[in-house]
Amino acid sequence: MSDPYERIYQLVRQIPPGKVTTYGQLGAMCGIADPRVVGEAMNASHDVPWQRVINSRGEISIKGASGAHQRELLEAEGVEFDEGGRVDLVIYGWVPDAQWLQANGYAIPPALVKEKKARSYKGADTDSQPSLF
DNA sequence: CACCTGACTCTAT
DNA sequence: AATAGAGCCAGGT
Numbered sequence: 508m509s510d511p512y513e514r515i516y517q518l519v520r521q522i523p524p525g526k527v528t529t530y531g532q533l534g535a536m537c538g539i540a541d542p543r544v545v546g547e548a549m550n551a552s553h554d555v556p557w558q559r560v561i562n563s564r565g566e567i568s569i570k571g572a573s574g575a576h577q578r579e580l581l582e583a584e585g586v587e588f589d590e591g592g593r594v595d596l597v598i599y600g601w602v603p604d605a606q607w608l609q610a611n612g613y614a615i616p617p618a619l620v621k622e623k624k625a626r627s628y629k630g631a632d633t634d635s636q637p638s639l640f
Numbered sequence: 641c642a643c644c645t646g647a648c649t650c651t652a653t
Numbered sequence: 654a655a656t657a658g659a660g661c662c663a664g665g666t
Binding site: 529530531534541542543544545546547548549550557560561562563564567568569570573574577 | 645646647648649650
Binding site: 542 | 660661663664
């Protein structure tokens with residue numbers, strides 16, 4: 508699998524319904540430094556659950572109608588948005604299986620949890636976040 | 641080949 | 654909380 512995009516797609520397919528991850532984390536696991544590239548990969552694909560990829564603040568990054576569509580798809584999977592249109596990554600953030608990642612040649616994200624407190628969720632207890640490792 | 645654009649993210653105001 | 658700037662890199666023009 509030399510095509511970098513294909514590596515991203517393979518990873519995105521691992522995200523279960525009702526869960527989300529971020530461009531940055533996806534890139535980190537694939538060894539792609541620029542999250543923008545991941546965004547572009549999503550933009551180019553039509554056969555992966557692209558709706559489960561959002562930005563590090565838990566918001567949908569797509570502007571326009573497609574963004575609204577993405578939210579609908581996620582809500583249909585049970586993902587909830589707050590008043591600010593944000594998803595609580597602590598609750599809905601996908602925690603990839605470390606063994607699977609390693610077995611498939613992906614890097615282990617140094618801090619999955621960093622996205623967690625990334626941007627405040629009122630009431631979120633940052634001391635009891637699930638750790639990836 | 642040069643330049644622009646962006647489904648990004650951090651840090652610093 | 655909102656805004657700005659830098660870093661980032663593949664694609665399109």
